[in-house]
Amino acid sequence: MTSLDSLQQRQINLTHAYVVNNAALSSPDWKNMKNPSPSQVKDNILTRLNGSKVGGGYGVAWGPALVPDGEHVAHITVVLIGGQNENDIVVVTSGTLADSIKDQIDDLDISPMVPLQNIIKNCPVPAHVAQGTADGVNAILGQESKIGD
Numbered sequence: 001m002t003s004l005d006s007l008q009q010r011q012i013n014l015t016h017a018y019v020v021n022n023a024a025l026s027s028p029d030w031k032n033m034k035n036p037s038p039s040q041v042k043d044n045i046l047t048r049l050n051g052s053k054v055g056g057g058y059g060v061a062w063g064p065a066l067v068p069d070g071e072h073v074a075h076i077t078v079v080l081i082g083g084q085n086e087n088d089i090v091v092v093t094s095g096t097l098a099d100s101i102k103d104q105i106d107d108l109d110i111s112p113m114v115p116l117q118n119i120i121k122n123c124p125v126p127a128h129v130a131q132g133t134a135d136g137v138n139a140i141l142g143q144e145s146k147i148g149d
Helices: 007-021 038-050 101-108 131-141
Strands: 058-069 072-082 088-093 113-115 128-130
Touching (some): 007 038, 007 072, 038 058, 038 072, 058 101, 058 131, 072 101, 101 131, 113 131, 128 131
Antiparallel strands (some): 058 072, 072 088, 113 128
């Protein structure tokens, strides 16, 4: 088992983040795909992860959930299963899409702070997240799994 705080695990985590963050970009020009389907994004994720030196060996257990912003995708979330231990579960959410007005608004909407219990009802800690984060998470959680699309 890979240590949760090893260099190898950090490389795997960064690979997952990079691949998902760029899963709605086409190869080889790395331009935003117009109106990508969940199956296109899923294919990009799996092809790119399995082509990497680290981060491969995963399948998609849920998603990808796409939150559109016009003809592009503002947020992508996917749950991966597999990896070195064959049963690791990894939740990956994309970072900032520079051309997305929705994503920029979500990133800048830091006030008011929202109780995490508004998103995760049974959260045992009194944590708060930014309003934009809450909006982005709620948009993702409102999506259905696209496996089989």
